[in-house]
Amino acid sequence: MSIRHELERLLGKFGQDSQILEDSVLIGCSEQQEAWFALDLGLNSSSSINASLQKAEVETALQGSFIKLTKALFELNVKDASLLSTAQALLRWHDAHQFCSRSGQPTKKNVSGSKRVCPSNNIIYYPQVAPVVITLVSDGTRCLLVRQSSFPKGMYSALAGFCDIGESLEETVRREIAEEVGLEVDRLHYSASQHWPFPHSTLMIACHATVKPGQTELQVNLRELEAAAWFSRDEVATVLRRNHPSNQQQSGAVPFRLPPKLAIAHQLIKEWVEKPTCSPLPA
Numbered sequence: 001m002s003i004r005h006e007l008e009r010l011l012g013k014f015g016q017d018s019q020i021l022e023d024s025v026l027i028g029c030s031e032q033q034e035a036w037f038a039l040d041l042g043l044n045s046s047s048s049i050n051a052s053l054q055k056a057e058v059e060t061a062l063q064g065s066f067i068k069l070t071k072a073l074f075e076l077n078v079k080d081a082s083l084l085s086t087a088q089a090l091l092r093w094h095d096a097h098q099f100c101s102r103s104g105q106p107t108k109k110n111v112s113g114s115k116r117v118c119p120s121n122n123i124i125y126y127p128q129v130a131p132v133v134i135t136l137v138s139d140g141t142r143c144l145l146v147r148q149s150s151f152p153k154g155m156y157s158a159l160a161g162f163c164d165i166g167e168s169l170e171e172t173v174r175r176e177i178a179e180e181v182g183l184e185v186d187r188l189h190y191s192a193s194q195h196w197p198f199p200h201s202t203l204m205i206a207c208h209a210t211v212k213p214g215q216t217e218l219q220v221n222l223r224e225l226e227a228a229a230w231f232s233r234d235e236v237a238t239v240l241r242r243n244h245p246s247n248q249q250q251s252g253a254v255p256f257r258l259p260p261k262l263a264i265a266h267q268l269i270k271e272w273v274e275k276p277t278c279s280p281l282p283a
């Protein structure tokens, strides 16, 4: 039986019209060039009838269980996590762009899901990604870590911020660091990038920055951050070694911890700990 027939059989069993397969979006392909599609069954939608009953039925039929996307992402390998994050971001974009913002008419998805078109005026809508810079600031011996009140308890990360329209990445880094902690960037060095699905699709562009020695006094913007502080290489290296979910809950105390391995912030911090003297470029 083909995969399509198997899917149609399963959808029929769950009381769904097989027509919804047309809503699938292409998210990649295997090494054998088999296409991978993602489909939103709408089980979380409040308009879905008997959503909880359907969920249980699907779990039984597929011998699996639904878990929160945030949790799933951190339990999968990098390749699967990346597929899941693409699927979630693309499906959510389609869900949020059902109508043309000019004509108000319903838009139509193309077969692969790479765009939507308004049939009344041919305006094409492409999935959007918001660029965000994430920077690990160092003064040569210490690195700057910050926390927002929305972070899990005890977690500190590198400083992040959305690019404003018209800005270069370098300008965003300088502005965000000045705005959030009152520091002036001396040198800047690109590290890596990552697609990040939370809260919406962002392209995280990760950099290392240095400030001039002696110009390290923090003016923390408490509207944006809950806390910011300098940490020594030893402190960070110790936490990196024990940064595992099983170490996160200790009797009452909230231990200092870093973002999970999958997050590019983790990679930036690890890079800084392991390779403290990378040759920076002038910003």
Ligand SMILES: NC(=O)c1ccc[n+]([C@@H]2O[C@H](COP(=O)([O-])OP(=O)(O)OC[C@H]3O[C@@H](n4cnc5c(N)ncnc54)[C@H](O)[C@@H]3O)[C@@H](O)[C@H]2O)c1
Binding pocket: 130, 132, 134, 157, 158, 159, 160, 161, 162, 176, 194, 196, 198, 199, 200, 202, 204, 224, 259, 263, 264, 265, 266
């Ligand atoms: N993958 C990682 O390692 C990692 C680590 C830290 C942060 N992040 C992500 O970086 C993102 C940005 O960090 P931040 O919250 O410090 O940014 P930020 O400092 O720019 O502050 C966020 C605020 O910026 C405004 N904003 C401007 N443009 C926006 C846009 N296009 N979308 C949403 N809000 C916009 C909103 O008012 C929002 O509350 C967050 O979404 C976070 O999930 C990822």
Ligand SMILES: [Mg+2]
Binding pocket: 159, 160, 161, 180, 224
């Ligand atoms: Mg920020």
